[in-house]
Amino acid sequence: LIASRSLVLFYDSRTQSPNDLNVLRSMLHNGGRTESNTNESYSASADGSVWDLPAGPIRLAVGGEYRIERARTTQAVPDDPRFNLSLVGNFRRAVESAFAETRVPIVSEKQRLPLLHSLELSAAARYDTYSDIGGHISPGYGLIWRPVKWALVRASRNYAFRAPGLQALYRPVTNGGLTIFGFSIPTRDPQRGGTPLPLGSYTSLIGGNLDLKPEKSISDNVGIVIESPFELLKxxxxxxxxxxxxxxxxxxxxxxxxxxxxxFFPDRITRGANLPGDLPGWAGVPTLIDVRTVNIAKLEIQAVDYQVGYHRVTPWGTLDARVALTDYLKYLATSVPGTAPVSTLYQFPTRLSWQAYLTKGPYGFGVSGFYQEKQYLDLTYTTPRFRSAVEWNAQLAYDFDRRTDAAGRNDTRLKRWLFAGTKLSLTVNNVFDREPPHIEGNAGFAVTDPRMARYVLTLRKAF
Known part of the structure; x- marks a missing residue:
């Protein structure tokens, strides 16, 4: 496309651009284009105790929601199809939902049973129906058991349902452009002997996919929490x-x-004729790559989360600290039913995060950050895709609601109203201004924010 418009990409930026202004303007959307996406939602809920048991009251929550999603695009003159990336016309979806959740205490400390300090069961169900997709019921179950006061065991199973978005379904299907990078880490074509894909521009298929199905999932969780029973480590x-x-x-x-x-999706690649010198059995060269949203037939993820927390009131203030680590054990994907599952665990490195916050009166100061291991290109764990990354953040805050009596005793009524619910904070993200890990053609934005060091001043007022 760029070549057909005779656009010059490489030139000395200190001189006048060699590109014709009319050519540049021809590549922009026309001025008569408007887009809007709106969501309206109406909800109601109620909760409370419905029955008293020896271990405590049974609690029940019920509710419903009605949501309307709209996407609308208008334009005075039709765009060149190669640039038409959004919905054209009016699209509307109505979503009706209802839910119920209950918690039932079976045993409490009142019963004084051995290894049964407390036991609580929970159950929930949610029904969602989409005007264009259909309906689905998503139940959930849970258990919380404290054998002793300082130890907790929890387990749950939850079912979930997610419908494809309006854009993913109904965007017009058109051709776009796709640039293949990879000087040191090339994209390889398994159907052509694993040879590197030639670098450059390719035609892609973009837009909506009417064959998309709703995503369904089952999540199981088993965990244990230990709270220090010793005063020294309270x-x-x-x-x-x-x-x-x-x-x-x-x-x-x-x-x-x-x-x-x-x-994993060879059927999404359209191929042309073979090249001279291709080996027998090789597929033809790629001519079109379908990059629209797709359903992966099955995906299984296993992970372990570790967390250490600390809460302490000290003469210097109240300290809240947390260190967490996520370690992926399995990431197994089956792209198409009937095919063998493939592990992509190499794309999910171990991640360590931390945060600590100290408050004293109206003042607050905190630090947070994370460290992520290298991400690799394949299961051999030899060629890194992204290097390891670390980031530190800091925040300083002043909460006017928590001023000492001496500071606020003589405030006028106007001052009290002005300061009530008011908090001022300064946040510094990426304190040490570290660049995201990157390789050519991919800047690692999924690991850290490409804006690097940035400063956010926030004034919040609650009425």
Missing amino acids: GLSFSVDYQVLDYTDRLQNPLFNIQQIFD
Whole structure:
């Protein structure tokens, strides 16, 4: 496309641009274009105690929601189809939902039973029906057991349902442009002997996919929490949670990992004739790559979350601190029913995060950050996709609601109203101004924010 418009990309920026102004203007959307996306939602809920048991009251919550999603695009003159990336026309979806949740205390400390300090069961159900997709019931179950006051065991199973978005379904299907990078880490074509894909521009298929199915999932969680029973370590807690997530028809946009399309979705690649010198059995060269949202038939994820927390009131203020680590054990995807599952665990490195916040009176100061290990290109764990990354953030805040009596005793009524519910904070993200980890063609924005060091001044007022 760029070549057909005779656009010059490389030139000395200190001189006048060699590109014709009319050519540049021809590549812009026309001025008579408007887009709007609106959501309206109406909800009602009620909760409370419905029955008293020896261990405590049974609590019940019920509710409903009605939501309307609209997407609308108008334009005075039709765009060149190659640039028409949004819905054209009016699209509307209505979503009706109802839910119920209950918590039932079976045993409490009142019963004084051995290894049964408390036991609570929970159950929930949610029904969602989409005007264009259909309906689905998503139940959930849970258990919380304290054998002793300082130890807790929890387990749950939850079912979930997610419908494709309006844009993913109904955007017009058109051709776009796709640039293949990879000087040091090339995209390889398994159907052509694993040879690197030639660098440059390719034609892609973009837009909506009417064949998309709703995404369904089952999540299981088993965890344990230990709270220090010793006075010396009061406020210290440790938890471990083992999670299993099973997705059916997982919604995923493959645009950001072209290698996955070649590895797992060969049917989304249109090919032309073979080249002279191709080996017998090789497929033809790619001529079109379909990068629209797709359903992954099955995805299984297993992970363990570790967390250490600390809460302590000291002469210098109240300290809240947390350190958490997520370690992925399995990431197994079956792209199409009937095919063998493929592990992409190498894309999910271990991630450590931390935060600490100290408050004294109206003043607050906190730090947070994370460290992420290298991300690799394949299961051999030899070629990094992204290097490891670390980031530190800091915040300083003043909460006018928490001023000492001496500071606020003589305030006028106007001052009290002005300061009530008011908080001022300064946040510094990426304190040390570290660049995101990157390779050519991919700047690692999914790991850290590309804006690097930035400062946010926030004034919040609640009425």
